[in-house]
Amino acid sequence: MIGIKRNLLLILGLSFGLALYAQQQPNVVVFLVDDLRPELGCYGNKIVKSPNIDALAKDGVLFKKAYAQEAICAPSRMSILTGLRPERIGIYSIFTPLRSKHKELLTMPQFFKNQGYTTVSVGKVYHHTNDDKDSWSTHVPKEVNSWVLPESLAIIDSLKNAGIKSNGPAFEFADVEDDAYKDGRATNDAIETLHKIKDEKFLMFVGLTKPHLPFNAPKKYWDMYNKSDFIVPAKVAPKDIYKLALTNWGELRNYYGIPKEGPLEDDLTKDLIHGYYASISYIDAQMGKVMKTLEDLDLRKNTMVVFMSDHGYKIGEYGAWCKHSNFEIDVNVPFIVSRETSYKNRVTNATSQAFVENVDLFPTLVELCGLPKQSLDGNSILPLVNNPNLKWEEAAYSLYPRGKKIMGFTCTNGKFRYTEWWNNKENKLMDKELYFCNQDYMNENVNLKNNPTYQKELIKMEKLLDKQFPKNQRSSYPQLDK
Template identity: 65%
Template sequence: MKKIILLICIIGCILKGAAQNKTPNVLIFYVDDLRAELGCYGSPTAITPNIDKLATQGVKFNKAYVQQAICAPSRMSTLTGLRPQTLGIYSIFTPLRKVHKELVTMPQLFKENGYKTVSIGKVYHHSVDDKSSWTTHFPKEKNSYVKPENIALMERLKAEGVKPLKGPAFEDANVEDEAYKDGRAAKYAIETLHKLKEDKFLMFVGLSKPHLPFNAPKKYWDLYNKDNFKIPSREKPEGMYRLALSKWGELKGYHGIPKSGDLNDDLTRTLIHGYHASVSYIDAQVGKVMQTLEELDLRKNTMVIFMSDHGYKIGEYGAWCKHSNVEIDVRVPLIVSRETNYKKRKVGKTSNALVENVDIFPTLVDLCGLEGPESDGKSILPIINKPNTKGDKVATSVYARGDKIMGVTATDGVWRYTEWRDSKTQEVLSAELYEHKNSLLSFVNLSGQAKYRKVEDKMRRLLESEIPKDQGPFLQNDRPTKK
């Protein structure tokens, strides 16, 4: 009998070990326009219990950065592990595969290695990208309005030939979650998880909010009191380069938004309210999908990543949206929860290591034991496993102003240094130096001040070690972004 019991124990240990060594699944929540406006990041206003719970089960990165603060290039960078200057695509106009048919992308590599690859909602900016690399593909849906008066408005604007055709910048219909597209994205994710529970998978759940328009069910608006939101300072940094901030035409294109000048306080508060409602809305969708992982007993073998394609301004500097090199636009939330022992983590870990979205692809290659393509990023798996591990010395981003001027920027986690260069000659037209030790915002350009010369020299060397001026012109394979 003792021998039988011993044999059963040995077999049990072998099976347990095999289960632990099983190639993990990967689930990525890829959110649009989300800055670190979350409870777990210290937001005094955001109500995000489900994302906060995920942070207690993994590693929250305080210093995560994107490679460009605009949807298409940022997402291409994540899915290829290559920076925009490697891809030569800096605007939203060109699909990846129109230019680069030869590159091996994340879904392509995982599919070739036996994974079911799933794209739900907005993953690439262009739904046509990489279609053959997804075994299941739910394309992103267009923005929708539910209120009858807004539906009628859209029909009228269309009949009048208004272009671009955009309705109101926000809506708060008293409807269920699935009336809007992110609720449907969660529904598709849940249905697909049930179908794939016996397979290994790489799943992206692309959540479109809090991208404009801020359309979310009324119950999420009701979580907040509009009057409690503070109006951000409209002050612009002293000495800032004239093209450092965009003219935020993305917001001004929406019906009812003034075409020029600052927004008044009432409209500002309404939009901030809408942004928060949209964040709480996507938080609820994350909760539904995570609950399904638990119910299907998939959580123990699924790495979960929560990330954003770039940050966002909701009135700071008197500006809106992204489209810049400033800290609040290029810093993003990033939470990574390992598939093993997550239940034992009563309190999540925090890492202040510098990491970048371009690191995600090589990290997953490392995690899953695959042989991946060359990458501009590096695996951050050692940091995920030991959050106190130091990261890189610098994180860089770029932003083009037309085809003649390129902004290149670097941070060491405290200081941000930016050069605005002639795209062809690399001549430095202007420079900026900002301190961000205690805030996402900074209001004085310290570049050129004698007191900060050593800091600026250090940051210049860090920037030019990653984006050297002698590299030649910045290649552009797509249409230039407008100034």
């Protein structure tokens, strides 16, 4: 009888222990923002108003040298959500959904769902709304319409009726509540979902579309800024640039009121920058609402929060308006990680100079949650979250294609950015670029490849690039979206 009681107590104790372990496994909330470069107060910008993002940085670790794997939405997000680099996935454009080519790949939400997590996608997470839909326990897709003003909607209707392929105005600032625009509604959906799943283990992605074009936000965020404070960037391409290094910026050209050719005049440039900044403050406020909900529901103590962007964006630099390049301005991204507040050794108000990449998110969350390790291209940066000054990787890597033949492979070591343009079909080098790179981007304006002073540096960077993109393997990288 005593033995039976002892065994029963052991079983009950084990069951309680497993339940407690399940309870203690952290939740995760990831804010995935579209087209946001490190243009935030916590990254040193003196004009932008981003109090909620800045508060998260003070409550965690800000990574200064974080990089996207490709400066375009769909492949970047696929890389984040699979933990694999674009050259492993083989999809480089926005036109090919992941699951149309890869039914077999294990994605982050699929893995976490298999491990007993409730997985939630709100807003724009994958570029294609229904891509990998079955991997989410709750899936609230992004909305398409971005305009609310009657005059904007009238313009869109008139263009459509005239058979003209064009978007609406490039910016709008209606005097409306936050949820009149789609990121406000996505935020409401995220908050509503948190109330429903508060007693479950969860992985939630909140996809905020701004500051992607059109630069639309409620008027109160527009009113935070004075147009005269904005400086028009130099509209000059870097000297001795490779002919395909910059993209023509058709993305903005497709919007009503934007000239079809030639540079923008300065007043319109300032309007667009104004809209970009207002959009940042708008999504900052939405993030703040979700963070408040985590606190109100007593979830923050057991929830790691990540804030990141899929890639950067040019707001007039080099005379361009888009991402779509290998320049520092397009691949450098904000990346902030704040551990669950109950974690006794959590690091706060810290900055790390370590090279980290968006592809590192998946393995980081796997380690955080104590789940079985996966074979991924990224590295867990949880050690850096716990100790930001650890010695880490020596470089970060990205790529960008030009058509079906040419691929630009790039890396940075913090001082220089080096890019090789490679003809994959003929397996030969087409051109190379070496730039100084820093946070103000303005030193990335002269290609140093032929400067005798920097030939040793060029050779070092070439070897560094070859570590990730070996020349003898480049022609074998798949391209599935031909």
